[in-house]
Amino acid sequence: xxxxxxxxxxxxxxxxxLERYRDAIETDPRSYAGAWRxxxxxxDGRQAFRELRVDLGCGKGGFAAESAAREPNVLFVGxxxxxxxxxxxxxxxxxxxxxxxxxxxxxxSAVDELFSPGEVDRIILNFPTPFPKKRDAWQRLTHxxxxxxxxxxxxxxxxxxxxxxxxxxxxxxLTQFDLAGYRxxxxxxxxxxxxxxxxxxxxxxxxxxxxATVFGLEAVPGPAPExxxxxxxxxxAEYLPQDLTNLSYVPHGMEGTVTNLRNLRAKRAMGKREG
Numbered sequence: 001x002x003x004x005x006x007x008x009x010x011x012x013x014x015x016x017x018l019e020r021y022r023d024a025i026e027t028d029p030r031s032y033a034g035a036w037r038x039x040x041x042x043x044d045g046r047q048a049f050r051e052l053r054v055d056l057g058c059g060k061g062g063f064a065a066e067s068a069a070r071e072p073n074v075l076f077v078g079x080x081x082x083x084x085x086x087x088x089x090x091x092x093x094x095x096x097x098x099x100x101x102x103x104x105x106x107x108x109s110a111v112d113e114l115f116s117p118g119e120v121d122r123i124i125l126n127f128p129t130p131f132p133k134k135r136d137a138w139q140r141l142t143h144x145x146x147x148x149x150x151x152x153x154x155x156x157x158x159x160x161x162x163x164x165x166x167x168x169x170x171x172x173x174l175t176q177f178d179l180a181g182y183r184x185x186x187x188x189x190x191x192x193x194x195x196x197x198x199x200x201x202x203x204x205x206x207x208x209x210x211x212a213t214v215f216g217l218e219a220v221p222g223p224a225p226e227x228x229x230x231x232x233x234x235x236x237a238e239y240l241p242q243d244l245t246n247l248s249y250v251p252h253g254m255e256g257t258v259t260n261l262r263n264l265r266a267k268r269a270m271g272k273r274e275g
Contacts, residue, residue: 014083021090029077029104034116040075042099049075049100051121056108056141057128059202061089061101066199068093068101079104079114108141115153123150125162127203130169130236130253137234142173144230147180151221159220163191163204165212166251168239173217175232182219191216203252211249237261 018025026032032039037049051074055064058078068076078089078101086105093101106114111123128141137143142162150160160182164170177184188194191214192204204214233239237257241247244265250258 014087017087017091018083021087021094024090024093024101025086025103025105027105029106029114033114034119036077036115036119037075040100040102049073051075052077052119053122053124054079054111054115054120055124055126056111057125058089058103059085059126061085061092061103063124063126063199063201064089064101065092065096065098068098069096070199072100074100076101077104078102079106079108081105081107108146109149112149112152117152118155120153121155121158123154123160125160126201127164127207130166130251132168132236132254132257134235140169142169142176144176144179144228147176147182148228151180151224154221157220159185159218161216161218163214163216165207165214166236166254167215168236168251168254170215171239172232172236177217177219179225179228179231181222181225183222184217184219186216186218188216190214207252212252213249
């Protein structure tokens, strides 16, 4: 999710930032597949990292940086497709002295190319872009196809953690985890209340200030489904409540969808009265 970007500082030059913080950026990540923990271990006698966690769609890196600072024996790989986000996140890694945080410019759909089978202990999805329209559903990081990719790289007992302000995306995601053969180990309609000590991402901070409640879940792969078939409604509009007039919070990225539905339903109601 990237529509909440803060304004770029004056005189911000992307290429210069990427060069300045290049020590935290891996531009050939596919070459590390199967050897991330060993390859990224600092050359100071420390043991290899005990876990590898992937922050997929890491944004400006606030969550990844805070997590890396808290757990120096865990390797965090932040992945984002936007160079501006990579620049900000790499700055946090370098200036924070976080040698256990590596940033990778890539799409989420490349996860099974970046990591070997069983290499990843946790995949973190913080406020992923909802892509409300049916035709864009394949881009969601919780789409069935994407969850099947995660299955290939997760270690035994590895998990996927999702947090979102969007109840429609959350409800859609529940159908996808089920279809992909995952088992929920945690589900919450108020993730901050239930896991108050979790690092707070930039998006959670901003959206919570706007009145958002954070939905969360953690899931582990169960037995692989015999038949992988998409049977869920793909438009997130189908997961919105029927009564939109009293919707107190509109999920980020769904403002246009909600406005269009409200207008459409108002026109229908007016037509019925006139009829």
